[in-house]
Amino acid sequence: MTTRDRILDETLTLFAENGYDGTSVEQIAEKVGIKAPSLYNHFKGKEDILNALIDMAEARYEESFGSDKHIGRLPESKEEFIRSAIERVSFTVYDPMIRKMRKFLVREQFRNERFAAITTKHQMDGVRDMYARIINGMMSKGLFKEDDPELLATEVTAPVALWVSKADRQPDCAQESMECIERHIRHFCDVYMTE
């Protein structure tokens, strides 16, 4: 792992925890194990690190939601749909890297239009569009009742997003949030899926 990558990694941790303005270049350097001026061998300045991080976030979005690859095989039953959904959420809630990225984006979402747009993608559009495709596919197979797939995708993903953000903010509630999410998804399936 190159020094540049270590800088990005430690900076993401610090920005997620204390925000851009709440993090000093010296803190970053200390975490990496070098002196602050040495950072300038790798980045033009503090803001340059920030921009590299937002580039990472954008790349990560493309890689995660840019293609249909990540959808994998379509669920063939209600139980399989529920299981795969829970699994995806559980991963997203507990994976440290993804958590940091989410907190970082939420913190810096108002910095400029670019941050705002990427935050919206990560928090709303990405998962929603993905589930719209999944539900659309399953609708063709008669597993979902006929309806607007995008609307249904919103209904199922929005409460999840909100509980995930609560878990980020109050990690003590993570497990409780997961239970609410499961209850919600089951209810969603009962209402919108065929028997």
Next chain:
Amino acid sequence: MTTRDRILDETLTLFAENGYDGTSVEQIAEKVGIKAPSLYNHFKGKEDILNALIDMAEARYEESFGSDKHIGRLPESKEEFIRSAIERVSFTVYDPMIRKMRKFLVREQFRNERFAAITTKHQMDGVRDMYARIINGMMSKGLFKEDDPELLATEVTAPVALWVSKADRQPDCAQESMECIERHIRHFCDVYMTE
């Protein structure tokens, strides 16, 4: 309006726009129209202002959602339910004071447990519990199909919360968000209300 209140008001604006760490005491003083050291006649320091603001946010929550008063008369038809919901959202999206408070909380939610808890109340629990009561009342009157009111309240409020947060972040999309919200609420009513 006392100087103390003017300080709180201007500080909320600045914190909503630039965050706590991105706002200097001097900026606050300038907006109020006094010199920075004069602030210390009204507050012990910068953090004291922050704490006064979070006290305000907590008080506002109690006043807005603490009693059943704000619910008013229960809607007696689908159209009335939709209209009152849209009206409430529209107010919340465009009222400058409420917007500032929301942005302030979102920005500072990770500061400590208290900020986290109040943010959750404002963003999730408050409106959800309120709609759980409304839906429960309307269910007794046979306007909603039998179901878990709290679960339904989550289904209807969560997507709204997400679109509102998007409108905060990307004000250009505010109107578009309102349209999505209306479509979502109509769909919700079609599914869960009786004819």
Next chain:
DNA sequence: TAATGAAACTAACGGTTATTAGTCTATTTC
């Protein structure tokens, strides 16, 4: 072996920050 270049270091800079001390002024209170 000599030269090159990357990447670390020390030292120091100018600017900003939150805060304190002490002073002046005007309004209210006795």
Next chain:
DNA sequence: GAAATAGACTAATAACCGTTAGTTTCATTA
């Protein structure tokens, strides 16, 4: 009218910030 108080001011300070300049170290390459 005198005293007291609230609330503004100026001046100053110590700490911290991001950044630059210049130097050293060391592995790679010609």
